[in-house]
Amino acid sequence: MDPKIREIAEQYAEGCYGEQCELLRTLGRIPAPTRQEDLRAAFCRDWLLARGAKDLYIDEAKNVVCPIGPQDGELVVFAAHTDVVFPDLEPLPMTEADGRLYAPGIGDDTANLVNLLLAAGYLLQTGLTGRRGLLVVANACEEGLGNLDGTKALFAAYGDRIKAFYSFDCTMPQCICRAVGSYRYRVTCRTQGGHSYGAFGAPNAIELLCRLVEKLYAIEPPKGEKTTYNVGRFEGGTTVNSIAQEASMLYEFRSASQACLEEMEALFRRAVESCRGLGGELSVELLGVRPGSGPVDPETLRSFTETSADVIKTFCGEEAALLAASTDSNVPLSIGVVANTIGAVRGGLSHTRQEWVELESLKAGLKIVLSLMLGYVDGL
Numbered sequence: 001m002d003p004k005i006r007e008i009a010e011q012y013a014e015g016c017y018g019e020q021c022e023l024l025r026t027l028g029r030i031p032a033p034t035r036q037e038d039l040r041a042a043f044c045r046d047w048l049l050a051r052g053a054k055d056l057y058i059d060e061a062k063n064v065v066c067p068i069g070p071q072d073g074e075l076v077v078f079a080a081h082t083d084v085v086f087p088d089l090e091p092l093p094m095t096e097a098d099g100r101l102y103a104p105g106i107g108d109d110t111a112n113l114v115n116l117l118l119a120a121g122y123l124l125q126t127g128l129t130g131r132r133g134l135l136v137v138a139n140a141c142e143e144g145l146g147n148l149d150g151t152k153a154l155f156a157a158y159g160d161r162i163k164a165f166y167s168f169d170c171t172m173p174q175c176i177c178r179a180v181g182s183y184r185y186r187v188t189c190r191t192q193g194g195h196s197y198g199a200f201g202a203p204n205a206i207e208l209l210c211r212l213v214e215k216l217y218a219i220e221p222p223k224g225e226k227t228t229y230n231v232g233r234f235e236g237g238t239t240v241n242s243i244a245q246e247a248s249m250l251y252e253f254r255s256a257s258q259a260c261l262e263e264m265e266a267l268f269r270r271a272v273e274s275c276r277g278l279g280g281e282l283s284v285e286l287l288g289v290r291p292g293s294g295p296v297d298p299e300t301l302r303s304f305t306e307t308s309a310d311v312i313k314t315f316c317g318e319e320a321a322l323l324a325a326s327t328d329s330n331v332p333l334s335i336g337v338v339a340n341t342i343g344a345v346r347g348g349l350s351h352t353r354q355e356w357v358e359l360e361s362l363k364a365g366l367k368i369v370l371s372l373m374l375g376y377v378d379g380l
Contacts (some may be wrong), residue, residue, distance in 0.1 A: 187285075
């Protein structure tokens with residue numbers, strides 16, 4: 001990588017480590033359930049404005065959008081998401097021991113968001129700009145049934161002006177360069193029900209829905225690309241002596257291939273149709289779609305990812321782990337825009353209330369984020 005960029009990134013990251021840790025302790029306590037990211041969005045807005053951000057705004061999706069440099073042409077996005085998987089609306093609990101910070105959502109994605117903010121702060125305070133405009137985005141709705149709506153809203157607003165996309169999520173040395181898409185549904189079955197003895201033999205919503213589950217698990221996934229499916233929640237009925245009037249389940253399937261996703265959707269619909277007319281009413285609700293990889297030019301994406309991998313190896317001392325996963329990068333990759341999702345922290349137990357990050361790893365993470373930003377800056 002460019003030695004001047006490396007020097008700047010190393011000096012800055014070493015010099016602001018104390019501020020970095022304090023920012024993580026502060027931001028990590030702010031609750032941010034998906035679609036309720038308002039407090040974190042306001043904090044990120046105020047933090048960036050205090051460092052000289054201009055024309056910054058929070059959009060209707062609750063994305064904090066901070067333009068840097070020329071905005072009348074092509075754009076490169078640098079993003080990290082504000083939401084966490086936990087429903088807490090009170091300050092999140094936090095403990096610290098042996099160089100680790102523990103809190104729900106502290107690694108996914110708070111620590112990565114801290115590194116994004118500090119890298120943006122460097123550009124804002126130095127006044128550096130480049131040949132392309134940058135959009136630094138603290139985006140909403142990445143987790144769960146947020147369905148990547150924050151990033152979808154960003155692309156709806158800026159369209160094909162966005163030519164490259166980086167999100168910071170996961171852990172070092174991961175680099176996500178292929179999009180695992182998913183379709184998610186709620187299926188509900190309703191029947192007349194009745195007394196378990198007096199109306200014995202009447203259709204039971206639980207039993208009918210179980211028939212559908214059996215059919216879904218008999219599906220042979222498409223060949224050529226890993227494709228999975230799962231019934232993740234099942235509920236229904238009232239008492240042990242009542243024939244269930246209603247039951248519902250949550251179902252999803254995933255693949256890095258959009259073609260496989262579309263084939264799975266057809267197989268799912270066929271299974272549902274085969275269970276109609278058995279004495280219950282079936283309804284299907286689409287809860288969300290995360291698109292899979294689309295028409296990205298393979299050579300352009302390969303070159304783009306090689307640059308990311310070089311930066312990761314420089315500061316992590318390890319080869320980048322090039323993976324397929326479901327992240328905010330799904331949106332650009334699905335429409336042909338090169339994108340990587342890059343881990344900028346070390347930690348573990350993601351999506352648990354015991355989640356932790358290694359504080360010392362923040363330095364390397366910041367170096368990665370800032371180096372990638374500086375790659376679009378002229379005159380260093």
